[in-house]
Amino acid sequence: MVEGQLVCSNCSSNVPFHHEDGICSCGGAFLVVYDLERIQRVWSKEEIARRSATMWRYKELLPIQRENDIVSLGEGWTPVLRFPEWEKKLSLGRLWVKREEQNPTGSFKARGFSVAVSLLKSRGIRRAAVPSNGNAASALAAYAARAGMEAFVFVPMDCPGMIVEEALRYGAETCRVDGLIHDAGKLIEDGKQKEGWFNVGTAKEPGRVEGKKTMGLELAEQLGWKVPHVIVYPTGGGSGLIGIWKALCELKELGMIEGDLPRFVSVQETGCTPVVDAMHSGAERLVPYGESTTASPIGVRVPNPPAGDLILSILRETGGTAVAVTREEIRLAQRAMGLQGISASPEGAATWAGLIRLRESGDVQAGERVLLFNTAHALKYLPWPAPASVPVARNYQEFAVNRNKG
Amino acid sequence: MVEGQLVCSNCSSNVPFHHEDGICSCGGAFLVVYDLERIQRVWSKEEIARRSATMWRYKELLPIQRENDIVSLGEGWTPVLRFPEWEKKLSLGRLWVKREEQNPTGSFKARGFSVAVSLLKSRGIRRAAVPSNGNAASALAAYAARAGMEAFVFVPMDCPGMIVEEALRYGAETCRVDGLIHDAGKLIEDGKQKEGWFNVGTAKEPGRVEGKKTMGLELAEQLGWKVPHVIVYPTGGGSGLIGIWKALCELKELGMIEGDLPRFVSVQETGCTPVVDAMHSGAERLVPYGESTTASPIGVRVPNPPAGDLILSILRETGGTAVAVTREEIRLAQRAMGLQGISASPEGAATWAGLIRLRESGDVQAGERVLLFNTAHALKYLPWPAPASVPVARNYQEFAVNRNKG
Structure with a gap:
């Protein structure tokens, strides 16, 4: 290292x-x-x-x-599967899905937190906090547990209840925030000095992007050090996309891969599409989305990704694009993937739905090699109610008051 | 091959x-x-x-x-983790857990069905049926989907609803059976000729044991071709245990491992303990358990495992034993594993609970190296209701009548 x-x-x-x-x-x-x-x-x-x-x-x-600082639960080196039937249907050279749901905690978030929590351990930090729409919460909880650290997770009210359940089982102090993910982030920023929290939220530290980068390193090696033409990735905070791009840049500089980088495509859901809008309007910078109108949150609901300008430049420089899909298209894609034996999260299914749009628009052409990511298990998103014991707060003050009562 | x-x-x-x-x-x-x-x-x-x-x-x-007959969703080569804190607490030389929940469909059952469905494919068989307390149902459903085959799954009424949900998403025809797992098995036997079902139930074909065998092959290789002193495994139908034992026998004959086989220990839940009872009474043959009294089914509730005598002989010949644990002990073990960052199924947690008993009884001694298996994800067992659309039948006749109505 x-x-x-x-x-x-x-x-x-x-x-x-x-x-x-x-x-x-x-x-x-x-x-x-x-x-x-x-x-x-x-x-x-x-x-x-x-x-x-x-x-x-x-x-x-x-x-x-x-080596001793590495906090590992057995993350990474997830399978890459081909789907020959759909290669024919969509006239593609290759269609792969990388099965990130086979990570610990059932999602790609394990990678980022393995590195982020290892960094905390190397620094002797004992308390970590994260705002999350879902899978980041349970991933921090699990890796903090593995490291013997305290975890504090803050999720919007409509975060999938099963993920709240999971965070509790890993022993994390868990709080539902009456607001969106940035309200949860503000709560942490307001409380971190008093509580001694290290904020491991998106773009708050360098570890999570580095961990997610391994998706890019792996896909290159698993495809025989030959990259696909197109990578479709669900984009919320964007650090997965940034990580994969960074991985391929590094591999190129190392001489491990050759030729053009893949075209990167961001998929977002209709109702919260800051990246899609900026790409389509040709805006230099990303404009925060304002009020999101998605039905219920999935991981791509991030109105103002902190590293938005970098996301735009990756999409543009690689000749990629961004595409919005509806909840109904996501549902149909989940069904299609289920019938291929894949338990796809809404975000993962969004990449499949996005690919169908890209073939229709011609942004992906016949014969091309395309890689999608299934970011998490479908079942984590069933409408399971969050346990009633989990406190609710609007801000740090309310959190602290509730806590002293408890 | x-x-x-x-x-x-x-x-x-x-x-x-x-x-x-x-x-x-x-x-x-x-x-x-x-x-x-x-x-x-x-x-x-x-x-x-x-x-x-x-x-x-x-x-x-x-x-x-x-090779073309292999039906794969990326199964196996699951992580083996050490738990240094608990090695100290229990005075063990090593404590490992093999994380089978990181398989496709979130359980070890993926292995058996990858082989069983591959065998069906090699024979041109198009319709498979299975009786299951849970994870086998969703595993058959996923692998049949991957192979483009029809799957029919039959589960007891109290099978975890989330697993029913999963089987449906993989497109399996799913039916709840008003009875226990052997009633579901009888339904399939009664209907198989008319329906053209191949019964891939426990001990109905040779593929599933061979698939599960890979757990044994992997643990040997992952531990540097040196086996642990004790393997603790949750025992229902017993084909996991049989598979792991067969793997180690084959590796020994191949000269890949040396010395004594590990002592095999079966864990069962109080309320349905045919293997434990036979081991403790010294019975030559396993006596079917009669009425099981467990609270709700987990995968180890099999009153009359078809290859029960082989299970007994493996436990005895390797110098192992069998141990019963209560639902409360399982709950506490799940909590302990959660606080180590592991999402443990009740069956997986039963191996942890069993180990604690084995240390108390002296069946596992200080300094020994012990391997446990976490067989599936905890979240699959939350009390999610099975979808109301799933039909219920007591026997094949009722299944067939309901079906013609539908």
Whole structure:
């Protein structure tokens, strides 16, 4: 593992690795820099192939320096499946789905929190908090439990109840917030000094993007170090997309892959589409969405992704696009994936629904190779009620008052 | 892959490989025989280590001859985690849990159905049926969907509703049976000729045991080809235990592992303990349990496991035992595992609860190396109601009548 540096994705300024903030004063996202020349001297495809089947096989490209600090529950190296029947239906060269639901906690969020919590451990930090629409909550809860840390998770009222249930079972202090995810984020920011919380929310620290990056490293290796033409990814906070793109940039610089990067496509749900709108209007910068009107939250409901400008530049620079799909299209895609044996989350099914739109619009052409991501298990989203014992708060003050009562 | 033969686990008679029955006329279980001398010539630890991270890395020890017949959703090669804190608490040399919930469909049942459905495919069979207390239902449904086959699943009324939900999403024709799992089995036997169903129930065909065998192959390789002192496994129908034992016997004959086999321990739940009772009374043969009195079914509620005598002989020959745990002990173990970051099914938690009993009784001694299995995700067992649209039947006649109405 290497000593990291950070670079701003917008103004390109370099700063020494620090752990407390993910966004530069100019508004760009801080990304970890590696000494790729040094890694190139020790890496080879043959050497990597012999390593253990977890995301930590790429340890030199992850920001943890001591093996002992790694907090692992067996994440990564998830299967990539082909769907020959649908390749024919959609006239594609290849159609793959990477099954992220086979991670610990049943979602891709495990990757980000494995790295983020390992970073906390390396720093001796004992209390972590996260605002989440769902899977991030249970992932932080599980990894904090594994590390013997305290976790505090804050979710909107309409977060899937099963995910609340899961966070409780991992022992996290769990609170429902009467508001959207940014209200949950504000609660944490308001309370963090007093409570000693480290905020591991999106773009608040560099670990989660690095963890999600392993999806990109894996897909390249699993496809024989040959990348697909198109990657379709559900975009909420955007750190999954940013991570995958960063992975492929690093692999390219390392000489592990060649040629053009895939075209990246963001999928969002009608009712909260800041990325789609900016792509279609040609706006330079992303405009916060204002009031979201989606029926019930899924992970892509993020009205104002913190690293929005970087998302736009990835989509544009790779020749990709962004596409909105309806809840009904997501439902139909979930059904189609179920009938192929895949338990797809709404976000995962949104990539399938997005692909159908992209074939209709011609944005994906016949014969192309396309990779989708199923980000989590379908069952976690059944309308299970959150346990009545979970407190509700509008802000940090209410949270603190409730807590002292309890 | 090799041409198989079958041997009876009781009378040792050899018969050519056939697919329609799992039990010999003497009552023993038919097990697949491999040409181990031939495999020994092609296998090496180094060669296996280079293979893909699925259970199909052991293809020569699985009964599928043509790669094209393999029906895979990315099963196997699940993580094995250590629990250092609990090693100290229980004074163990090592405590591992193999995370079977990270398989497709969130349970170890994926392994058995990957092989069983592959065998059906190789024979051109198009309709499969299974009786199940839960996870087998959703696993058959998913693998049949992947293979483009029709699946029919029959579950007791009190089968976890979420698993019924899952089977429906994979497109299986699903029916709740007013009775226990053997009533569901009888329904299939009564209807199979008319409906053209192949019954893939426990001990009805050789594929499921072979698939589950890969848990044993993997644990040996993942622990560096050195087996633990004790394996604790939740025992219902018993084919998981039989499979793991068969795997280690084969590896021993292949020279891949050395020394004594692990002591096998069956865990059952108070209220339905045919294996525990036979072990404690010293009975030669297993006595069917009669009326089970468990609160709600978990996968270990099988009053009369079809290959019960083989289970007893495995426990006795390896110097193992069987242990009963209460629902309350299971609940506490689930809590303990949750606080370690593991989403444990009741059956998986039963192995943890069983281990605590075994340490108290001295059946597991200080310093020993113990491996547990978490067989499925906790969340699948939340008391979610089965969808009202699922028909209910007491027997095949009622099933057929309901169906013609529908």
